[in-house]
Amino acid sequence: MEFTHFNENGRAHMVNVGGKDDTKRIATAVGSIKMNKETINIIKNGLIKKGDVLSVAQIGGIMGAKKTSDLIPMCHNIFLTGADIKFNVLDTEIEIEATVSTYGKTGVEMEALTAVSVTALTIYDMCKAVDKDMIIGEIKLIKKTGGKSGNYERK
Template sequence: MELSHINEEGRAKMVDISEKTDTVREATAFGSISMKEETLKRISEGEIKKGDVLAVAQVAGIMGAKNTPNIIPMCHSIFMSGCDIKFQLDFDNNKVDIYATAKTIGKTGIEMEAITAVSCAAITIYDMCKAIDKDMVINNIMLIKKTGGKSGTFERKVDK
């Protein structure tokens, strides 16, 4: 199998996508952050001293998606037509589930932007709550769905 990110000298390269056609592409990623019961309660009641945890995590996730090519070396700079993040507070398992969906019309996928959005949102939740809960754990960051492009649709059942 030929690796597309390796040149003839065996070194990393950015893949040339100039011959690809533009298609509508969408990707959704998932991740979660587990925490103490009290931490989740304080997030839900807006009692974290640093502010509204989920509002800040929402903005951080979107900013992360927009900056993906700045932190992932071989990731193309692409026009992102949309990005949204949804949070589900799971009081049975003391965690916040994070879903990020990113969309573009272009020559290459948007999976990395969705995954980066989830990662940045989770890290932000950790940062805002670490003073009261250093035991938080970020879990299961993964692509759960992508559409568009030559490879078509991919969908995974999320086993949280």
């Protein structure tokens, strides 16, 4: 396997995807943010002064997916056909799942990973006044479909 983001001189470049076929592409990534049980309770009861944490984080994650090419240097600007963020609120952790889709020449793995990252960072930002011990972690791609490399599912 070779890296595609380097030219013949070993310098970084944006891969030319002009010759690729348009296909339906979907990627799902997950991550989590761990926090004190009291912080989870404050979120559940809507007592964070900045507002509804999960609603704002969901919007932040979708915005992050849309802005991925502005943040990651070699990512293509992609027209997204969909982006969704889901939460699983546990006793001391919020699990985050982002699914992003497009119909185009390049995949949306980076958009899904960015969506999870920005969602977790938004939760951190909204809750840092009450809990500075939060830990963001385990951000990973779990599934992708479409494209020349085919489907992938984490085992």
